[in-house]
Amino acid sequence: MGPGICECTENCKYGTCWNGQCECWAGYTGHTCSKYDPLTMPNRKVSVGINLAEITYYSSEVKFVDVAKESMEWITQRREGVLAHQWNTHEEAKVHFDDDGYPTQLEDTMILVTLILRQGHWSPAGNYTILYDGEGELGLGLVHFTRIYEGKGRMMVNMDPGSGGIELKIMRTNQQNHIRNIRVILPGFEDRHAHFPYNPLFLETITRYSELRYMDFMHTNAHQPEPTTWATRRKQTFHTQTGSYGAALEYMILLSNMIGASPWFNIPHAADDDYIRELATFVKTSLRPDLKVYLEYSNEVWNGIFRQKVYSVEKGTQLGLDSQGYRAGMKYYNKRSSEVMGIFQSAFGIDSEDRLVPIWAWQTGYQDYYQQALDDLGNRTRDFKALAITGYFSCDGAASKHKTDLPQMTMSAISDLCDLDLPSQKNMYSHYMDVAKNHSLSLVMYEGGPAVMEPGAISHGSSNDDVTTKAIAFNSDPHIKDNVMAILEAWKSIVTDSPGNQAPGGLFNYFSSAGFPSKYGSWGMLRYTGEDPHSVPKYMAVQEFITKHLSHDVLGNKCSFLISGNVAFGCFKPRDRHGWQCGKSYNHGSAWEYLPDIPGHDILNILDGYNHATHTLFVRTVDALGVNQYHVTDTYHFNWTTTDSWTYHSMLASRHVTRSLPMGDYRNLATTHVDCLYQAQAPPPPLG
Structure with missing residues (x-):
């Protein structure tokens, strides 16, 4: 703990200690x-997951409050000499780095440089x-x-x-x-960053998803090194x-634990058996015991880019799996x-049936090729629980087949193209739902969403x-909202609600959480x-x-x-009044003095904390879609x-703030006037 920050007297089993009390992960209660x-979980039984954006120094998804975690890898520069004006002198081979990538020494005129928060994002x-740590400049x-x-x-x-x-330099x-262990901490988070590393604005945008696909987070595509070992x-x-x-x-693991979203891991293509075994263990x-583990070998092993x-072609050919390269690669993927x-x-043992969701995926757009790969898999389908496909829609090729007309088209006309494309999407979902059933497997989506962009930008x-x-x-126009909703509804009716395709089947995995648009696509849900x-x-x-089909969604603490x-301070629904109220009590909740109404009319109010140094109370109001306002x-x-959201959260991060009590631990504050208890279920078994 940091200076002046109290330890907890008891271990926080499924949560994190902060200033003498536990902050519980979503779904866990008690002191x-x-x-x-x-x-109590906003993502309970939600059949929508999200692909998280890649971590880069130019990413617009700022995941960490220590933004040095999102910095570029070091480049070399010179203060003097003929190389003094070059952006990158490419002399990294002359530098001896420790195991954590920090230089143990530098030549007299050499500088190490990295970039952080680049390319105009928030x-x-x-x-x-x-x-x-250490000494230097x-x-x-x-x-x-x-x-x-x-x-x-x-x-x-x-x-x-x-x-x-920001350009950060080791002079x-x-x-x-x-010099080592460099941290660059966003304003306000110096006290909390070590125990709560994630940006709260990032967390708020993903709390309603039941699963997080870590494909880009893990840099699955072209992952290094080869082979990938546990030591590396x-x-x-x-x-x-x-x-x-x-x-x-x-x-x-921490991110999934905090918000209660099952992880989807993409195992690196060159991972050796020991790496996989250690990772599984x-x-x-x-991982918290109530979550499942979605598991996929690499990502789009069929994709030539x-x-x-x-x-896979190299390995399959070496093993003599097939004389044709592409088929050797396909067979190696299956193997x-x-x-x-x-x-x-083997690592999960008796827990594997309840907790593991092994995934098999191949190229969705070519149904015959998909079936060829499945035929080769044969009775090894028993090693999997679900098939996975993509669910992208291009609005009848708006930026390819209709590219000549697109610049002059109205947004309404482009949206009509999406409607025109919907029947073919439905047919594809029905086809693969039948394929999955024929193999006694569930069906999930590993990536899906709008794909209105020129395919040639990615390919060449x-x-x-x-x-x-x-x-x-068009990707940011109001018309696209109906088109996204239509594809979600189609997936739900054909796949999620299909008899025999209950969880883990039916998951719609949107791609992706955040990213700036470019000629390569407008993939980010948020920019x-x-x-x-x-x-x-x-x-x-x-x-x-999510709100329409999951009316039980609580959106936050009751x-x-x-x-x-x-x-004591509290926000709750009194038994004798309508609507949400916030109040204070001097007698442990036997009587409450209600505070003036908070601006806005929302679903609930959540008390986040109280700064005893500035006498400031922090309350969020949450609307029906889980979007917050801050007061x-x-x-x-x-x-x-x-x-605004950033000011609120940066003020809330102060060491002087007492956070709201864990759900279910009210210290007798709500026994008389407030009904705060949910119908609790039996706790899951312990970790391990």
């Missing part, structure tokens, strides 16, 4: 977070904290900054990264005590979580997929600017972390779909309370102020 109550202005570039404080191992600078981002390092895996302590090694497994012992396709699933099942980089501009505009969800038609379509000294008030005058 030690040991009771399981799925009725990033807040304010006081950034830079922490590091750090520098900053690309951004105007004011140095607020500098001492041993700690700097605070005021800056606004804007569109240019010199002490060979006997080299990316670790949490490495200087960045970007790059071809993918992010640390620990971060994926780690997942079994670290990825290294894993070439690798290795079955082996991967077997290793996991060619595009037309006018077509690209119109495709990007950037922190974007107003109500302004994003694709996001609102998915949330409306009641929330905290105690600060002799006073603060001082507890002397109770004049509510509505604020």
Whole structure:
């Protein structure tokens, strides 16, 4: 724990300690977070998952509050000499790096440089904290900054990264005590970043999904090294979580644990048996016991743009699986997929039946090829529980077949093309649902969503600017909302609701969570972390779909309370009043003094915390789609102020804030006037 931050007196079993009390993961309650109550989970029984964006220094999805985790890998520069004006001198081979990627020494004129928060995505202005171990000198570039404080191992600078981002430089390092463990922390999160590494704005956009596909998070496509071993895996302590090694497994487990979303792991194509065995054991012992594990060998091994396709052909040919390269690759995929699933099942033992969801996937667009691959799989289908397909829709090839007309088309006309395309999508879903049933398997989607873009941009980089501009505009136009909703409804009626295709079948896995549009596609549901969800038609379509079909969705804690000294604060539904109320009590909840109404009319109010130093109360109001508004008030005058999401969360991260109590642990605050209890279920077995 940080300076001045209290430890908890008891272990937080399924949660994290903060300032003397446990903050429980979604679905867990009690003062030690040991009771399981799925009725408190916003994603309970939701049949929609999400593909998370890749971690890069230019990604618009800012996942971590320590943004050094999203930095570019080091490049070299020179202060002096003929190389002094080159952006990258490509001298990394001259640098000796420690196991975490930090230089143990530098030549006199050499500088190491990385980029953070690049390419114009969202990033807040304010006081950034830079922490590091060791001795040396750090520098900053690309951004105007004011140095607020500098001492041993700690700097605070005021800056606004804007569109240019941050250039972080190691100017010199002490060979006997080299600079390492560099952290660049977003404003307000210096106290909490070590225990709560994820950006709360990122978390809020994914809390309603029941599954997270970590394909890009793991850098599955062209994953390195070959072979991938447990010893060479990316670790949490490495200087960045970007790059071809993918992010640390620990971060994926923590994220799934926090929000209660089952992980979908894509095993690297060149992973050896020991890596797979160690990964399986780690997942079994670290993942919370109520979650399932979706498991897929690599990603789109049939796709020629990825290294894993070439690798599978090489291996299949070496093994003599077929004289034709593409068929040798297909057969190797089947062979290795079955082996991967077997290793996991052995590691999980008797838990494998309930917890593992082995996935088999092949090229959706060519039904005969898909069937050929399944025929080769043969009786090894018993090693899997579900087939997986894609669910993209291109609006009858709006940016390919209709590219000549697209720049002049109205948004309504493009939307009509999507409607025209819907019957063929339905036929495809029906076809693969029948295929899955014929093989006694469930059907899921590994990727799906709008694909209105020029296919040639991905295959060979060619595009037309006018077509690209119109495709990007349609992807953010209100008309696309109905088209996304229609494809979700079609999937639900044909696949999710199909008899015999109950969970884990029926999962719609949207691609992807966030990303800026380009000629290569408008894949991101949100353009950037922190974007107003109500302004994003694709996001609102998915949330409306979830709300429409999952009326049990609680959207958050039914009641929330905290105690600060002799006073308690709470937000709840009183038995004798209509609507949500927030109040304070001086007698442990025997009587409540209701606070002035919070602006807006929403589904519920959630009390997040109280800053005893500034006497500030933090309350979120949540609408029917799970979108938050943020309100603060001082507890002397109770004049509510509505604020933006970043300001709210950065203020809430202070060490002086007492957070609301875990669900189900009210310390007798709600026994008389409030009904806060859900119908709790028996807790799952312990980890491991």
